[in-house]
Amino acid sequence: MAQEIRIPKLGLTMTEATLVNWLVGAGQPVAREQIICVIETDKVSMEMPAPEAGVLCPIVEAGRRVEVGELIGYVAADQAEFETLRAQHAVVETQPAEAEAKPISEPERTPAAEKPRQRPPTPTPTPTQAKTPGDGQRIVASPAARKLGRELGIELKGIAGSGPDGRIVLADVQKAAQDGGQARVDAQYDFGLVAQENEMLSVAEEIPIRGIRKIIFKNMKLSISSQAQLTVHTEASAEAMRATRALFNARLQEGQPKVSYNAIIIKAVAHCLRAYPVLNAVVAGRHIRIWRQIHIGVAMDFGQGLIVPKVRNADTKSLPTISGELDDLAARGAKKKLLPDELQAGTFTVTNLGSWDIDEFTPICNFPESAILGVGRIVEKPWVRNGAVVAEPRVTLSLTFDHRVIDGALAAEFLKNLKDRLEDPRLML
Secondary structure (H helix, E strand, C coil), X not given: CCEEEECCCCCCCCCEEEEEEECCCCCCEECCCCEEEEEECCCCEXXXXXXXXXXXXXXXXXXXXXXXXXXXXXXXXXXXXXXXXHHHCCCCCCCCCCXXXXXXXXXXXXXXXXXXXXXXXXXXXXXXXXXXXXXXCCCXXXXXXXXXXXXXXXXXXXXXXXXXXXXXXXXXXXXXXXXXXXXXXXXXXXXXXXXXXXXXXXXXXXXXXXXXXXHHHHHHHHHHHHCCEEEEEEEEECHHHHHHXXXXXXXXXXXXXXXXXXXXXXXXXXXXXXXXXHHCEEEECCEEEECCCCCEXXXXXXXXXXXCCEECCHHHCCHHHHHHHHHHHHHHXXXXXXXXXXXXXXXXXXXXXXXXXXXXXXXXXXXXXXXXXXXXXXXXXXXEECCEXXXXXXXXXXXXXXXXXXXXXXXXXXXXXXXXXXXXXXXXX
């Protein structure tokens, strides 16, 4: 009997995805759990396995947006059943594409580059009878929708309500805010104003702006255009970090994850965010919202676009626990196994370019977060200590922050306290 292939719901917030490509051709045999296609949300690509062994019968073409639960194909029991399904459905004659996984070999070297950050996608309501209020017509909206509209400065007139009798509900305003933000960003780009191909220029490759790259376009522009960003830099001794890492790793039991420098930095950042909560905040309309939870994102790049998985409640976790979570996130990220929920709802981001021998850089806030920490490589430098020049491991720390939310003096104080904790981990006890 044919097995259905449906788009899975990978996390609470996932509502749709793009069917990027089929990896097996129509009518070709597949094994159980063999990867047959790749789907992509706005945050991450994921590989889908075959539910059973048999013959692949795809019915949705690659490149199409598909909803959670949507039927995209079948695995027929045999060739005869495949022919039966072909007669009943418009089978897509797929051109199998090779998977493009480029995992980074060592998890500790993965946390990387500057970052985009995505605004969590808002579930799209299923409109019953979408009605748009016209001029002179009374706007019917829920109190929550009116309140959010006032906070975000969004006119309810013109929003199609998805509630009973066209009533505008909270989700409608949230979607209008999200769509409006995208429209404002798209308005900044005139895609016609590009260098045209001529006798002096010829195109080597065209890369579609979609998925992760589309989110990078959107959020980098939103980050720069909507925030007043400023970066402060400092240097810290890395001797204590080296000693702390060595101390923990010397006492590991078999199977326990090694403590990484990134884990120590995340723990120190989480500790400082408890002392300086305004750095754990976002701008929401006419308010600054300070989050109760501390969910620290760590930028990772696997060669196909930057992703920022989160270490949840980092302030409550031990160094070995944080290290174990980082290893797990990196390993699953390299295999495209991360869930959409693991890539959103962050409150602060850490990006480390030390693995690429970068000493110092200016990170961009991971919109809509208000601050991000950039970390350079640990490098031996001549340093004056007690009147003598010594070789000392040093690391550069760069804090970019939204000056609308965070005063410069407070940001400098935060960075100094972070430096103090990294140089003396006992301050985190």
